[in-house]
Amino acid sequence: MWTSEKSQGVESQGVESRRVGSRRVRLLDFSTLDVSTLLLLAAFCLLPSARGLAAGWLYKVQEVQPNVFVWVADDVLDLDGDPQFDRAGTAGFIVTPEGVTVVNTTNSPFHGREVLYEIRHHSELPVRYVIDTDSSGEQILGNEVFTELQATLISSAKTQAEILNYRKLLARRLAVEDTDGKLQARMRGIHVTVPTQTFGSEMSLRLGGQEIKLRCLLNNGSGDDAVVYLPAAKVLFLGELFENQYFPRIDSRMVHDWIDALRQVEGWDVQVYVPGHGEPGGKKELAEFRQFLEWFEKEIETRFQEGKSLNEAKREIGPLLEKYRWHAPELASEAMEAVYKQMAKTVSSRDAAPPTVQAPLPVHPSVQSKQSVSAIPSGHIQ
Ligand SMILES: [Zn+2]
Numbered sequence: 156m157w158t159s160e161k162s163q164g165v166e167s168q169g170v171e172s173r174r175v176g177s178r179r180v181r182l183l184d185f186s187t188l189d190v191s192t193l194l195l196l197a198a199f200c201l202l203p204s205a206r207g208l209a210a211g212w213l214y215k216v217q218e219v220q221p222n223v224f225v226w227v228a229d230d231v232l233d234l235d236g237d238p239q240f241d242r243a244g245t246a247g248f249i250v251t252p253e254g255v256t257v258v259n260t261t262n263s264p265f266h267g268r269e270v271l272y273e274i275r276h277h278s279e280l281p282v283r284y285v286i287d288t289d290s291s292g293e294q295i296l297g298n299e300v301f302t303e304l305q306a307t308l309i310s311s312a313k314t315q316a317e318i319l320n321y322r323k324l325l326a327r328r329l330a331v332e333d334t335d336g337k338l339q340a341r342m343r344g345i346h347v348t349v350p351t352q353t354f355g356s357e358m359s360l361r362l363g364g365q366e367i368k369l370r371c372l373l374n375n376g377s378g379d380d381a382v383v384y385l386p387a388a389k390v391l392f393l394g395e396l397f398e399n400q401y402f403p404r405i406d407s408r409m410v411h412d413w414i415d416a417l418r419q420v421e422g423w424d425v426q427v428y429v430p431g432h433g434e435p436g437g438k439k440e441l442a443e444f445r446q447f448l449e450w451f452e453k454e455i456e457t458r459f460q461e462g463k464s465l466n467e468a469k470r471e472i473g474p475l476l477e478k479y480r481w482h483a484p485e486l487a488s489e490a491m492e493a494v495y496k497q498m499a500k501t502v503s504s505r506d507a508a509p510p511t512v513q514a515p516l517p518v519h520p521s522v523q524s525k526q527s528v529s530a531i532p533s534g535h536i537q
Contacts, residue, residue: 214243214266216273217435219427220388222250222365224277225435226270228261230482235341236263237325240292242401242483244431246270247392249385251363254283257306258383258392258429260297264345267297271304282306283362286369287350288394289380290317291404294431298348309358310350311371313379322347354381372396372416373408380408382420389426399433399440402479402486403448405493410452417445433482447479452494459498468495 213229228243243266247258255278260267274282285301287294287310295318302308310318325347333339360367368384373396383392395404396416420428421441428441454475458468469491476487 212269214269219429219435220385220390222277223385223388223390223427224248224250224273225429226261226273227434228266233263233265235265236296236345237292238338238341240296242293242432244291244293244395245429245433245435246294246297247383247390247429248274248282249362249365249367249388250274250278250280251365252280253363254278254280256284256286256360256362256365256367257282257301258286259288259294259394259431260285260301262293262296264297264300267300270297271300284309284360284367286310286367286381286383286392287314287318288383288392288396288431290314290321291395291406291431292321294394296345296347298350299346302348307352308348308350309352309354309360309369311369311379311381312353312355313371314381315350315353317379318347318349322349372420373412380416384423384425386424389424390429391420391423391425391427392429393420393431393441395431397428397430397436397441397444398481399430399436399444401430401432401482402484402490403444404486405490409497410448410494414445414448414452417441417448421445451490455491455494456498459495465492465495 213231215227215229217225217227219225224247226246226248228245230242232241233243234241240262243261243263244259246261246266248270249256249258255274257270257274261270271282282301282304283306285298285306285308287298287308289295290310298308325342329338329342354369355371357368357370360369365388366386368386369381370384371379371381373380380394380396382394382396385391396413421438426437427435428437429435430444451472454472455468458471463471469488472491473487476484
């Protein structure tokens, strides 16, 4: 019997690697767990929702609205695939009488095939479209499974450029940096597959009566994230813009813009928000994540303004983060660094401006969100 739930506090203890099906994952060793944890795990395995677990799979599938499914990986670190993206992202699929649309393909073809396997439980029709919400390896490395089936791979032009860039960097890592051959071994049989159809800021698709709207949310040079909106089902796929009980990767996203974008979509006519990691949530879960980003930004900003170094800020904020009992806590340090650097950059660009020129006042988030509370404007069909 395997387990995959990596509960806080036991994550580094008794972790070992095993093979599940065709892939290796890092798992917990039962012999090092205490009795109460074992009892908890035993109870978990008896739950009907643990269907995937009982079959030896480390994920579950939820039908969040009729014919709209979400594939959620357990918190497992994969030992195959790119080590920079060792946690499979949450994926989704929409089944219609004319075919299937997939939203994000997780972090490897192995998981991509698991998604396909689940699709085949519900439809034998072709997968017509695959949408990548962003370029994170955790969301796109299963793409090749679906292009093999002749699906059209769609993303924003910016995401396409970022995936091409990732492919180039990966080739370099394999050719130059991989002196011990470990990356080569992990990436064997995995190909970075780039979207062939792109859109600028928005696009609409229609398949089997289901309208699917794609829209870039961070497009002011800040990140490359698009969202996928199903107006009839009231489902919004947010990709890496929303993490449910997982610490986020900040990457190049300006946190301020990110918070604005989340405020905006909180006002949309949506019942289910699908995250980049973790389970689907409602407005409450989305607001909790947005409030985390606000709190996080404020904590760093305060220390930055007090003239504290990045290391001082990290030392002080680290213990405060413990109140968030979230997955992927190892990402928090990198996230602090990213936000701190954004502040330093904002200040230095302000200092560089000639003294007579006033920098334009930033639009207050609440003002902006009030203007755009209404649902997504009707997109252009391309
Ligand atoms: Zn991710």
